[in-house]
Amino acid sequence: MSGPSASEARRAASPPDHRSSPDPVPAGAEQGLDPEQLAAVLAPVGPVCILAGAGTGKTRTITHRIAHMVTEREVGAGQILAVTFTNRAAGELRGRLRVMGVDGVQARTFHAAALRQLSYFWPSVAGTALPRLEKSRIPLMAKAANRARLRPDRAELRDLTSEVEWAKATMVAPTDYVRLAAAHGRETSFAPDVVARLYEAYEEVKSEAGVLDFDDLLLLTAAVVEEHGWVATELRARYRHFVVDEYQDVNPLQQRVLDAWLGDRDSLCVVGDANQTIYSFTGASARHLVEFPRRFPAATVVRLVRDYRSTPQVVALANQLLDGAARPAPDTRGASAVQAGPGVPGGAEGRSAAGRLVAMRPSGPEPVWLESDSEPEEAAAVARRIRGLLGTGVPASEIAVLYRINAQSEAYETALGRAEIPYLVRGGEKFFERPEVTGAVRMLRAALRSAETDRPGGLADVVADVLSGLGWRPGAPPAGPGADRERWENLAALHRLAADLEAREPEADLAAFAADLAERAAHQHTPTVQGVTLASLHAAKGLEWDAVFLVGLVDGTLPIVHAQTDEQLAEERRLLYVGVTRARVHLTLSWALARAEGARRSRRPSRFLDEPRRAAAVFRRGSSAARPGSARAEPGTGGNGRARNRSSVLCRVCGRALAGAEARVGRCEACPGGPVDGELFERLRAWRARRAKEQGAPAFVVLTDATLRLIAERRPSTVAELVALPGIGQSKLDRYGEDVLALVTGRPPAGSPSTG
Structure with a gap:
């Protein structure tokens, strides 16, 4: 880092006062x-x-x-x-x-x-070189966990690392963590005092290693x-x-x-x-x-x-x-x-x-509402629609499938693979760290050092000639979406960068291209790689595509099941808004009524879609713009337009049409129900806390507050009545059903000395 130049210093010493007079309009500013x-x-x-x-x-x-x-x-x-x-x-x-x-x-x-x-100021301030920056916290956190006598699995270790990152970003010290984590409603895999102990151990391990993390x-x-x-x-x-x-x-x-x-x-x-x-x-x-x-x-x-x-x-x-x-x-x-x-x-x-x-753009197609019986069918339907878009000329790189959690990607990787549609999972290995890319960059640098003069004249041709040493050829890529296709696409992206640079600077040579790649790698300014993007909604922030598929839009996933407070639900809505606004032209919103094929269709579409779906249905009925044969599916139909046997039960509070588990309960999950048995609710909470501690998991993983409240309202006395409640699937019934029914009748659950 260097100080200001002499001219900059003189200008800064007597800065012109631009606030007292109207600002001149820069030349050409009116255009664009x-x-x-x-x-x-x-x-x-x-x-x-x-x-x-x-x-x-x-x-x-x-x-x-x-x-x-x-x-x-x-x-x-x-x-x-x-x-x-x-x-x-x-x-x-x-x-x-x-x-x-x-x-x-x-x-x-x-x-x-x-x-x-x-890096510039530290040697003068501390009298020593700046400590090394540790780019990954995970190894340090693993050592800290060992010191704190904890044995978290990989997922728990990532969660604990994220929690320490939150604490440092909000300037919460280890000694204040328990109090402030409670004030912020933080939910973690371990008790707050355990996280505080781990946080303190992490700082000790880092100090002993003489390294810094990004927050430092x-x-x-x-x-x-x-x-x-x-x-x-x-x-x-x-x-x-x-x-x-x-x-x-x-x-x-x-x-x-x-x-x-x-x-x-x-x-x-x-x-x-x-x-x-x-x-x-x-x-x-x-x-x-x-x-x-x-x-x-x-x-x-x-x-x-x-x-x-x-x-x-x-x-x-x-x-x-x-x-x-x-x-x-x-x-x-x-x-x-x-x-x-x-x-x-x-x-x-x-x-x-x-x-x-x-x-400000011209009119385009209406959003598509796509409902399926199961997640595999939903993924297959999305793959079919993507195949159709590719057939109309939409590039694969201009299509994205966005989901709430990364675990949802597997179904779409499978469906796109079966359809032989190339795809890329965003958030994986960085472009400039992929083996074929690092190998290509090494070969380009070697070619630059060799100073051969008999290569083709144009930069793009020179780069193609170098990449041929890795077996890459321009033209049609390998068939299918596998590793060979991804490798070819990554090398093709390098070739496109060379062609783009040549178009901007016709005299650019291999040295200029190597410098451009070095700058891109330093700042992770990656090129476009052909393939459908699979990404979480969080990872999609700041990006855009011609066609976007928002998938898995069911209550419990979006909004996520542990979003309970008004602010948490508001953020989930904003997340969906971010997903919608990634689309330029084509937008598809899809959900599945069951997780597995043949399973009970008990899910309901995301509550955030209620009003938009209703408005879309009214528009179709009342507007001559609705064209026969539209690919858009009606709410309540499958992607092929086939009608579902949907319930006509109305919410007893707000009158909205219900489906799935809500239809059996008789009201929306978000609507207030009947009187809640306060004593039963507290017994359920105390039991849940014990079970969560035994499992080493957050309380909401056992049963959410909303489910406990509904149990305390409906007081189910049989397995049939219990399983009819939202949040009680087969796995929950198997693990907790006997305990819950015992608590409803006032008996202590198995293994509990007392219910209080």
């Missing part, structure tokens, strides 16, 4: 920017909050704002630090700015920026800036203007680092969308975004609402999901709020509508 985007670009230097809905062009907006600051406001490019949450996003920012002729802006993740700064980078960076005035002075002279992307995902530790960088200045532009807050389990909070105008009363607040990504049909469904959510609106009192554009009225009404998107 909508009114809200332009307002954000031209906002004065100072606090700016850009509330950017999905697909509204936030990256375009912030890159234009940065370019405008450099070219029109005479801000030194090296004095701007843009912070993102992924290396891919940082790489995209740098690439766009480079195309715009703006070099020198630092665009990094929080951790990358902290590592760079700490942020903690030490904040501490060094806060405690050493000369460090703060030098750092703040270097970076005077900050841009933070995805600000709704900032956790308390990252906010502390940002505050240390900023000091008492206010040149901070934040970009985010509270409706896409889906990482609260890691400590992320939209509070910093929502309260930004309170912290900076003079802030300019701009709302981007024009969705350029998705068709009106997809946007309408996304808006319906938002309409069903209770969400706080940012308080813009005292702020300079920009309200230009369609769908953004002023005042309180505008604040309530701020999350709604306005579609």
Whole structure:
């Protein structure tokens, strides 16, 4: 890290006052920017909050704002630090700015920026080199578990590691963990005091090994800036203007680092969308975004609402999901709020509508509602629809299957494999770490060193010639979706990168390509690989495809079974909203009424789909736009349009049509029922706590609070009555049925000395 140049220092010493006069419009800014985007670009230097809905062009907006600051406001490019949450996003920012002729802006993740700064300042502060960064916490956590005399399995070890990450991200010390974990409602595989002991052992093991983890980078960076005035002075002279992307995902530790960088200045532009807050389990909070105008009363607040990504049909469904959510609106009192554009009225009404998107793309197909009898049938139906999209010319790389939990991928890997459709599981091995890619890069470097002159002239041809040494040939890939196909696709992606570079820079040679690959590998800026993407909804954040399949949409999976509080359910709804807004044109929402083929169809579609499905059905009945022969399945039918024998039972509370287990109970799970036997409910909770402790599992794994409450309401006295309740499947009945029926009748369950 180096300090500012002499010219930058002189400019910083006497910065021009841009706040007292209207800002000049940059040349060409009117083209390609909508009114809200332009307002954000031209906002004065100072606090700016850009509330950017999905697909509204936030990256375009912030890159234009940065370019405008450099070219029109005479801000030194090296004095701007843009912070993102992924290396891919940082790489995209740098690439766009480079195309715009703006070099020198630092665009990094929080951790990358902290590592760079700490590496520079630490030797002077501590008198020694910065300790080594340990990229994986798992080995350290395994040693800590052994020291704490615990024997967690691999899944439990991952969960415990995630819990320690949460504690450090929220700045919770081991001594405070038990109290604050309870306050935050944390649910873990082990008792809170055990987690606290493990957390303390983890810190000891790490200290003895002389290594840092990623959270230590942020903690030490904040501490060094806060405690050493000369460090703060030098750092703040270097970076005077900050841009933070995805600000709704900032956790308390990252906010502390940002505050240390900023000091008492206010040149901070934040970009985010509270409706896409889906990482609260890691400590992320939209509070910093929502309260930004309170912290900076003079802030300019701009709302981007024009969705350029998705068709009106997809946007309408996304808006319906938002309409069903209770969400706080940012308080813009005292702020300079920009309200230009369609769908953004002023005042309180505008604040309530701020999350709604306005579609800018041409009309497209309606979302498809796909219901199946079982998960294997659902996966097969999705594979058939994907085959149909491929047949119409949609590339495999522009299709994604998104699910709530990673365990759901297996059924789709099987179905796509049988259909001979290539696929890639996102979240697996990183592209530049795959054996064929590392081998290809080594061969490219060897070819560069050999300086052979008899290779073909163009860069793409040179790279193809080198890759032929690995058995790769351009043209048709190997048949099927197996390892050979994936290997071919990865090498083809390298070849496409070479062709793209040659198109941008016709004189580019192998040395330029090697440098480009090195930069991409350093920042994990991976190329597009042909194949259908399989990914969790969390992993899909920030990505988009022409066609998206949202699968496994049943209560208990989305929302996930352990989401019980209002805020947890709200986050599950936001997760579905994120999934919907990944689709540009084609959107399919699917679910299965049973897990296995031939099993009892007791599941119900996700409660979040109730209103959108009802609205879709009304639209079809009342609109001439509904075309005969549409591939879209009616709610309550299979993907082939075959009607199900669905129950006509209505909820006794709200009147909604019920299906599956809810039909047998006679009301929606979310609706209030009859009187709950409070004493029975407490007996059930005490019994559940004992069983959970015996199993070493969270309480909700035994039975959820909702199921216990329903048992205390309905007081089942027979196996038939018990199994009719939601949450009591065959496995639960086998393990807990006898105990539950005993508790209902007031008898102690087997193996219990007393029920109290």
